[in-house]
Amino acid sequence: MKIKRRDFLKLTAAAGATAALTGCGTADMNALKAAGSTKNIGEAPGQWLPTTCQGCTTWCPVEVFVQDGRAVKVRGNRYSKQNDGNVCPRGHLSLQQLYDPDRIKLPMKRTNPKKGRNEDPMFVPISWDEALNTIADKMMELRTNSEPEKFCLMRGRYTYHRDVIYDVLPKVFGSPNNISHSSTCAEAEKFGSYYTEGYWDYRDYDIDNARYILIWGCDPVASNRMVPAAIKRLGNALDRATVAAVDPRLTTSAAKAQEWLPLQPGTDGALALGIAHVILTDGGWDRDFVGDFKDGFNRFKPGAMVDEADFVEKETYGLVKWWNLAVKDMTAAKAAEISGVPAEQIIRVARGLAAAAPNVCVWMGPGAAMHARGGYSGMAVHxxxxxxxxIDNVGGSLQTAKIPVNKLDGDILKKHQDELAKKHTKKEKIDQRGRLELPTINKGKSGGGVSTNNAPNGIINKDPYEIKMLVGYMNNFVFSSNGTDRWEKALSMVPFTVHLTTHASEFSMFSDILLPCAISKYERHGFLKTKANRYATCTIQQPVVQPIWQVIEDETEFPFLIAEKLKERGFSNLHDCLVEMYADPETGAAPKTAQELSLNALKYYTKPLWDGKKDTHGDTINGWNEMLSRGMWNSEPYAYKSHWGGKFSTETKKFEFYSETLKKALTAHAERHKVDVDTVMEKVNYTARGEMAFVPHHEPPLRHGSEAEYPLLFIDYKSRLNREGRSQNAPWYYEFKHVDPGDVGGQDTLRLHPTDATQLGIKDGDRVRITSMGGSGEAVARVWEGVRPGTVSKSYGQGHWAYGRTAASDFAKGTARGINNNTIIPWELERLSGSNARNGGHAAVRVEKI
Structure with a gap:
């Protein structure tokens, strides 16, 4: 039986009905109805159960109200000091994900051997046993042929149970190819903080004590990484502090701010240096942190070189070098010319920052750095x-308190690697990280990061080798990475692909086996680490409702089930490793089932927080049962100035304006390839040469498309309703889309400034076609003053041609609903970090009325 796409969703509905008849659950998929009850929601007895939301990377501790075995309501966890018991709209939208009638409900097998965007997979239902046996056979074939490196594991969103599937499985099997999604999010942003502060992570921000909040390239009350905290605190901050927002579009935060700086996309470095120039020439820097001239006389004059010996620094390094190399000539007037932000506003903001020092929060987001040449912009903003x-100060940006959880036991892992695995895990990865033209210098190490969006190039070119088998989980790179055509071509070439998924997404349409998975937050185990408001938190996920169908937990149950099948075929290493590593920490009993392994893993990793043996410098939790009932642990408040006094993790142990840390990393990468640093800079598409490569500076944006043919610049942004692209099959998403400034519910809206609309003869509500060198699509015009002239903006999330009957215009025909931003944004990388370049104006477009 071959099932065409037009019948696929009918099949999943039938499977739901069958499940109900066989006692496996209910086929009633109304998210607002309490099944089997005559009472309305809130009237019947129920219980609040703790878990964690993963609608964005805030990873909020939450509680779910369960009535008659059904999740009906969500709130923040009452114990949380991270979100104060609050949750944003994403937390509520997840109910429609859980009770979505279009979820995958049983294993499916592809019957059409041809793969492509326009090829119908013709999936048929199969048993779990057939699915797992097929996968195990394919894996054993690779080991039999001594080519385990041709197995690739691709990770999207995750919990910290990722170790089981992402590390243990491929490394014991023998493949180096565990490819994460990380560089699609913010690795260039982390680049900016690491090569100044020595901190490769997202920062916390002390909103409660800030006197000036400069939000740069993000929208904290709508997206970014501490959304409920920002929503609660922004109002009070506006009464106490100046809030300014740097973004080409009027964000939710900018709409509330006292200052909006709508810069030209990709000119963040110039604007940051222009602000720095004013601060330095005015003498407005913070002397307790930075230091001062020996005689107290300010020698920072526009265009004038300064003798390094005249300045004595305290907690910083290289200020005068930075001034001489990059800042001295970047006056407010010059920065205005480049960025389009008026010079008087640059001066006003700079002086406001200096007056509020040191209680200044410079809130850097991906818009500041995820450019083709954005690494140095990130450094300049930070x-x-x-x-x-x-930095690390009251009212400023902070690092994080430690979360003392257990780590993967590397010794056990190595113990179960045979010689084939040890040898082949050392082979080059398919994303080609660490090559001359792709340094990906995570934490100073050449090739130490990941370049997710370069993986399709490696697959297409079979460089360094062919990928014969691919397993993806909680990912949809065909949709979520710019240059979607490359992913479509790459996945069409992989002979055998398995997708662990909740919905039949675009990635699924290129797969050979689909395995139905649990919804994070509601049906699975896991734990998450996050921070906000000076508190680090560890929160757990647990099944608060029983799955309606026989779904599995991707990170833990899938590896165990495959390990059992591999053991049947004579390769027991993976099974033996898992049962040894994840014995029950309370009883010592080895897991006998996939479900036991999931629970054991959760107990193992979080054990230091609940076993009472050591002071965790946070909440005191008395035993596993209390951890399960509370659902989370809070640290002590982060101590201000923890890294002052020579404790920054940089080469100089200080905050670096001249980055010896980056100099060491680039030099090592150059020596690895027997070239000089200037050659590296040429190969990675940067213009800096000489010592300019070691300081924050402005790089001209890398534009794809001539200004004559593509006169406008495209701005991608993330909606406050986007659950990372996973809420697009939820009707509530479209109904409430107007909560985003300038947006309209029920349509895919492209915002244009009135001056551009008039010139193009476009009126509000017209249907328009947007075209770039990457692709084109249709949207509805919204004429709005909240975008910078010369730019157009659109929310990421729509444009699905799969995923479900609501997400797609026509699931059966593979017709998209709206435009996927990643089709419009041409493929490009920020090569120093390996990041996907999705901001910075490299996507030049034209817009035409249809």
């Missing part, structure tokens, strides 16, 4: 926090 003493 350097402003250093100038005014807002």
């Amino acid at each position: 350097a402003l926090g250093g100038l005014v003493g807002g």
